Amino acid sequence: AQTVTQSQPEMSVQEAETVTLSCTYDTSESNYYLFWYKQPPSRQMILVIRQEAYKQQNATENRFSVNFQKAAKSFSLKISDSQLGDTAMYFCAFMKSMGAQKLVFGQGTRLTINP
């Protein structure tokens, strides 16, 4: 079974700073996807960024980028030039590329961006 661990329950930074959220996972699969989802207070879960395990290049979406270390089974999210609207719960998630379609989520990191 796959597991996803987010070791930082809460983080807080000042607006415009850079912040990195950590995620580690455990799997015996060789092909899979990793995701970061954002869940603002009382709002729906939104996909932030996706990484395919067979791709060595780290994914980037505007101010969001990941550091994917396959051997270490690590998948961190970096948010540059943080904005007040980035305040949310952030969930790291794993999905096998074949077969079962379910997302396996970590416990989440509550990120607060302070003005």
Add this chain to the structure above:
Amino acid sequence: DTGVSQNPRHKITKRGQNVTFRCDPISEHNRLYWYRQTLGQGPEFLTYFQNEAQLEKSRLLSDRFSAERPKGSFSTLEIQRTEQGDSAMYLCASSFGQGRVTNQPQHFGDGTRLSIL
């Protein structure tokens, strides 16, 4: 793209009652998922449909839970004889996929928050 729609947004009921939630996925999506999220935790997978076929169910889905997707469009999740431990946010997600390959992300609805008195 109207997004994934879930109804109701909130449901308050007494222990022992039955409840039913509805999910309308994004129209072109053939895959539909149900998750449960308790306060301060990440969502946990409950069940998954491809078109009208229910292809996987979690051990979390006890006999009191049943999900359907009769025409491969909307889905319902029913909980019979509700218990205090059923209090949670129930999330629906949808995606498009072909065969056994996963290559599209899941899009989530706003969820239905269930409170058991």
